[in-house]
Amino acid sequence: MTQPPQETNFPSPVALKIGKLLLEDIRTLIALKEYPIRDxxxxxxxxxxxTAQEKQQAAFIQSQLINEPTHLLNEATIWARAIYPLLALAxxxxxxxxxxxxxxxxxxTFSISGIADGVLGKSVAGRLEAPYLVVVEAKRGIEAVDPIPQLYGELLMEREEVMGNRE
Structure with a gap:
């Protein structure tokens, strides 16, 4: 017969999901410092x-979209024609x-998880070891939410991946 789990006096860690983050969630868990955008x-x-080859590849990617109504294309089409080819170029x-x-x-005191739309990162034996650039979709129209908390969450995950949990 299995024993019931033992209760502890330790609070269980907060589990955050990237797509549902609010700034208030993040601010209650970390000391968030925001800075203005600059060059x-x-x-x-x-x-x-x-290089000449990179210029040729970039021109080809651009030529695939130059006469397209990109604001009407769905996410998968934009990814296939532009975003992933540009990531691959890097x-x-x-x-x-x-x-x-x-x-x-x-x-x-917390965990965070989610799915990044795209990543440029260190690859070892076909495995993503450390993300350096994370690409996330910002919703438009009725589905629109503030994308900043999601980006902060992605940055937290990158920091943990690159530096490890050294708190």
Whole structure:
């Protein structure tokens, strides 16, 4: 006969889901510091150099969408024609593009999980080891919600993946 689980005096960790995060949820669990958006070296387009092959690939991706009403295309079509090809263009020897990746992170007082639409990350033996860039869909229209809490949640999971839980 199995014994019933023993009760403990420790509160169970809070389990957060990326798609349902609110800023209030995050602020009750971490010290959130927000900063204004500014220019960074990776956002300065004139400083980015492309090889002839990369330019050709980027031009091809652009040509696939130039006469399309992109605001009317569904998510899968946009992913197939533009987003994933651009992520793949950024691949290197150990950095690979991934789509529909489950991310999980465990912290002392909470866990967080969800699915990232796309990721550029370190790949070891065909496994995603550390996400460096996470792509998430921001809903439009009636389905629209504030995407910022979801992005913060993704950043928390990236931090835990890259640094480990060192609190």
């Amino acid at each position: 960074y070296p990776w956002t300065e387009v004139e400083r980015i150099t492309l 691949e290197t020897d150990s950095i690979r593009a991934w789509a529909e990746i489950t991310l999980n992170a465990q912290f002392p």
